[in-house]
Amino acid sequence: MALIVQKYGGTSMGSPERIREVAKRIAHYHSQGHQLIVVPSAMSGETNRLLGLARQLNAEPDGRELDVIAATGEQVSVGLLALAIQNLGIKAKSYTGWQVKVLTDSAFTKARILSIDDANIRKDLAEGNVVVVAGFQGIDEHGNITTLGRGGSDTTGVAMAAALKADECQIFTDVDGVYTTDPRVVPEARKLEQITFEEMFELASQGSKVLQIRSVEFAGKYKVKLRVLSSFTEFDSQDRGTLITYEEDENMEQAIISGIAFNRDEAKLTVAGVPDRPGIAFSILGPIAEANIDIDVIIQNTSFEGLTDFSFTVHRNDYAKALAILNDKVKPLIDARSVAGDNKIAKISLVGIGMRSHVGIAAKMFETLAHENVNIQMISTSEIKTSVVVDEKYMELAVRALHTAFELDKVPT
Numbered sequence: 001m002a003l004i005v006q007k008y009g010g011t012s013m014g015s016p017e018r019i020r021e022v023a024k025r026i027a028h029y030h031s032q033g034h035q036l037i038v039v040p041s042a043m044s045g046e047t048n049r050l051l052g053l054a055r056q057l058n059a060e061p062d063g064r065e066l067d068v069i070a071a072t073g074e075q076v077s078v079g080l081l082a083l084a085i086q087n088l089g090i091k092a093k094s095y096t097g098w099q100v101k102v103l104t105d106s107a108f109t110k111a112r113i114l115s116i117d118d119a120n121i122r123k124d125l126a127e128g129n130v131v132v133v134a135g136f137q138g139i140d141e142h143g144n145i146t147t148l149g150r151g152g153s154d155t156t157g158v159a160m161a162a163a164l165k166a167d168e169c170q171i172f173t174d175v176d177g178v179y180t181t182d183p184r185v186v187p188e189a190r191k192l193e194q195i196t197f198e199e200m201f202e203l204a205s206q207g208s209k210v211l212q213i214r215s216v217e218f219a220g221k222y223k224v225k226l227r228v229l230s231s232f233t234e235f236d237s238q239d240r241g242t243l244i245t246y247e248e249d250e251n252m253e254q255a256i257i258s259g260i261a262f263n264r265d266e267a268k269l270t271v272a273g274v275p276d277r278p279g280i281a282f283s284i285l286g287p288i289a290e291a292n293i294d295i296d297v298i299i300q301n302t303s304f305e306g307l308t309d310f311s312f313t314v315h316r317n318d319y320a321k322a323l324a325i326l327n328d329k330v331k332p333l334i335d336a337r338s339v340a341g342d343n344k345i346a347k348i349s350l351v352g353i354g355m356r357s358h359v360g361i362a363a364k365m366f367e368t369l370a371h372e373n374v375n376i377q378m379i380s381t382s383e384i385k386t387s388v389v390v391d392e393k394y395m396e397l398a399v400r401a402l403h404t405a406f407e408l409d410k411v412p413t
């Protein structure tokens with residue numbers, strides 16, 4: 001008998017029929033003697049609908065009220081799922097975040113979990129209940145309802161597993177695991193049996209949407225055993241989905257590259273003809289940071305005749321704001337020659353712990369792109385990741401070419 005936390009996403013909870021299927025799946029696990037804590041998301045589309053209603057009434061809604069509204073989606077889900085489980089003759093009990101209680105800080109719409117009181121849950125489990133806990137929500141020290149950011153039910157699931165020292169946290173979604181890349185772009189993409197936590201973290205932060213990045217961070221910190229599974233396939237007790245492991249685990253699939261992530265979320269800005277002297281990077285990025293704009297890739301050329309070019313990327317939503325800051329504040333201040341921008345870019349990232357011990361990965365990546373005539377605009381690397389920025393119209397071509405070149409469709413031997 002194991003203690004298992006299962007998180008079911010919005011599409012898994014999408015309709016009464018789907019909820020009935022989720023309940024049946026839970027009943028299978030229950031009949032195998034496991035203790036279950038189930039964390040559902042709101043029914044698919046519901047959180048968007050609720051936030052849309054809020055924005056119809058106030059273009060700049062207050063975070064506290066947004067959380068009051070958004071949290072109702074998950075409250076409905078837990079009640080419905082508990083009823084569906086009870087209908088199969090199994091004891092079930094639902095909890096909102098504040099009933100549990102899931103204590104968070106007061107950062108409305110992106111709160112962080114501080115602690116979880118497990119007393120009631122343990123008691124209910126001991127009495128044979130399936131415990132259904134609302135994802136995405138908590139309560140702060142002043143009694144305000146909070147939410148954990150979009151996709152936050154993953155984090156609730158992982159945090160529950162950490163707090164209750166569960167044997168495993170299973171994330172049920174509409175795909176059957178973590179793939180080498182998005183199968184909608186590369187049909188040959190292969191499901192991974194295992195991936196390390198660090199690789200999953202990089203993939204999630206570089207655009208893979210399978211898990212909310214915060215949940216991966218949390219799982220890494222508390223060493224939660226995390227597994228991604230589909231709720232859309234027939235129940236199969238042998239289905240292992242994808243296991244997120246820790247590097248010290250043995251029997252890791254020995255691939256150099258585990259996956260390719262990509263996104264069109266960023267935009268590029270360049271300040272050209274910048275005098276090469278101390279303080280320039282700060283003069284450019286200081287005003288950007290002051291405006292609360294996140295910066296991702298940064299490159300600066302070595303100087304030529306005392307002048308250099310400086311480029312960086314920001315989220316596409318911040319593009320216009322960043323461009324205006326560069327033109328109005330930065331350019332006159334540092335006497336740069338010109339400012340330019342491009343919001344039609346894509347970032348493609350190769351991720352794999354094998355990069356630590358293998359040379360030539362980046363060279364092979366550039367060779368592959370050259371072969372496809374894809375121009376690389378920016379490059380950034382970290383220990384287990386190499387990213388390039390390219391024109392967005394070549395994104396899919398580039399991802400496919402890289403997937404083939406690195407033989408990600410083949411099981412590593």
Ligand code: ASP
Binds near residue numbers: 135149151152
């Ligand atoms: N319902 C929330 C959202 O749509 C949380 C989640 O689904 O994980 O973002």
Ligand code: MG
Binds near residue numbers: 010041151
């Ligand atoms: Mg989700």
